[in-house]
Amino acid sequence: MKITFPHMGFMHIPLKSLLQGLHREVVVPPPISERTLALGVKYAPEFACLPLKIGLGNYIEALEAGADTILMAGGWGPCRFGYYAQVQRDILRDLGYDFHMVILEAPDSRLSQLLHQLKQLGEKVSFMEAIEAIRFAWYKLAALEKAEEHYLYVLPRSSEKEEAERIWEDTLVHIDQAQSRKAIDGIVSSAIKAWNCLEQHSQPILRIGLVGEVYTVLEPYSNQHIIRSLGRLNAEVTNSIKLTEWLNDHLFKGHLLKSRQEHIVDCARPYLASRVGGHGLETVGTTVDFAHQGYDGVIQIGPLTCMPEIVAQSILLRVAKEEQIPCMTLYFDEHSANAGITTRLEAFTDMLRRRKAARVNGSSLQRGGSKSALLSGG
């Protein structure tokens, strides 16, 4: 049994380690490329959202590389994601591929149910081994997020941006290969040291919050590397979605970490009083939270036609006005092109800089008639 799964940011690193810990042979799909997307677009339903298409491309490339089992998460609506696995399986079967699909449905509330599902994935694995595999994978994930946090801090401030990006890419590769906790610690601390040695510039730094749909936020290919592009424009991005937090809230039902969920829901309440599936409520709540923290702007991203994000976008117009925070929404699909996105990001950051300068100088630029037009930006 050679097991594979879809890509989502650096999720493949801890997931590979987890499955190997369960004594499974793993085929990590080739990195997402134009071909991956083209395959997905060709065979997926025309109006399905981008994550389904990229995921389908991942499977095809992994099956070509010899995988015979696909691991995929399930879910129970109202977001489309919950039915991805079934649709993708039908498409692949119709294409003539022979494979087995394991769908992890999120447990209703019991943690033991999830552990049981995970243990079933393994072969001749004792319960202790399974626990250890989960813990080691979690350790890798936490280390990756710690390194990413530094990367997001350093990139906008550094004048050697390419070097900072290279260190990040290397860190990903090294953590992927690491076999012990000690090695992981070493990799992270040497990366941090290397980043700290980079030369810094003295330009002002913008603080931008990134909110939106989980996959688009976490997978750089799907968002045209928006974090990197903003970093190059000297804007520090705070990523509202962390995989550890997401897994904690949705898969482990808040058993592992202290959850920010309640605070976010409280922030959203004046604007959106109900869950709307997917990440819609969190998008609104986090935007309000970013506004309270004094961020310069918020960018909402999602796949085109993402239902929960459309609800959130409609409401962000009001949030932007009342919380005085500029918001821009970008949707991505297979037609998105880097140049177009970069232009919009440049315009947005320019606007934020002018607004920030005006505030510092005490000018009343953001008061008066042009306010709403400026602020509702997207």
Next chain:
Amino acid sequence: MARVGIPRGLFFFYQYPLWKTFFTDLGAEVITSSPTSRQTIDQGIDSTVDECCLPIKVYFGHVGQLLEQQPDYILAPRFISIEPRSYICPKFMGIPDMIRAQWPHCPPLIDITVDCSRDTRELWNNIYRAGLLFTGSRKSIYDAYQHGLREMKRVRVWTRQGYSPLEAIELWDGKREGPVKPQDNHICVGILGHGYSLYDPAISLQLIEKLKQLGCKVAFLESCVKEQIEAEAARLPKKLFWTLGRKMVGAALLMDKNPAIDGIVYLACFGCGPDSMVGDIIARKVRHKPFMLVTIDEHSGEGGLLTRLEAFCDMLRRKKVQGFEDNLSPYGLHAHSP
């Protein structure tokens, strides 16, 4: 007398008789917006974000139109789920908040939360709270609600007899003279789609009328037997968690088996999440009948739709006369080759 505005969009096509009866019984005056026109659509486009699907835009157009009539309340329920463990669509869950974001000074919304995912007691509490706006008597609220449910059942009986849901509502509302003339035609086309786009003639570009003019008998989801729809839908490997989507898959599989139906047309909206998945599932599962998926948005032209429908009906007629299918594809590949 308090005036309650009910926008002529979305759930209107499913639940108008219920809410009109409910509020009228409680002594309120019910006003609705006028049938969808190009103006409604334009107004809706202006008051929503670009990415919304057409039915949502049309709904906002109707809300905008109602606001001009200055009602005391606007009915804008938050539909989370109308049956256990199923949903409608994320956008339905955010409707009241989206309206408030667009019109911060709109009159109070009666935003009944319809969430039957666990039990119906919470729904009754919501309806009770809405009723308190008009009367203090728990009994008359209860009676009005039960009366509404009875009226809705009466309308449903008509749809099972072959009226389209819009015709049934108009008949109930006294806006139409019954009965509709019996259809005697050679070919019968089953049509599927979310009711709020299919039965709104302006959204569906008069799909139903066009098919009738082309000499087709039209079969609706609403005229199928509920239990049979559910039985067919249960054949999917995983239960679909969208109520309307699941019914459409069930009805499509049922129509696929029904010898009286010659072909199936599915009306999808651009940007509709459930449609993007359900349309594909149906296209893969319907194996015995010609199937056509029509996607529409506010840019769709009637001419294009008419051409496609004519071609589809011509094909159905030829197939019927010929009596067999040759499976020869006009573009050189076998229809089912990958």
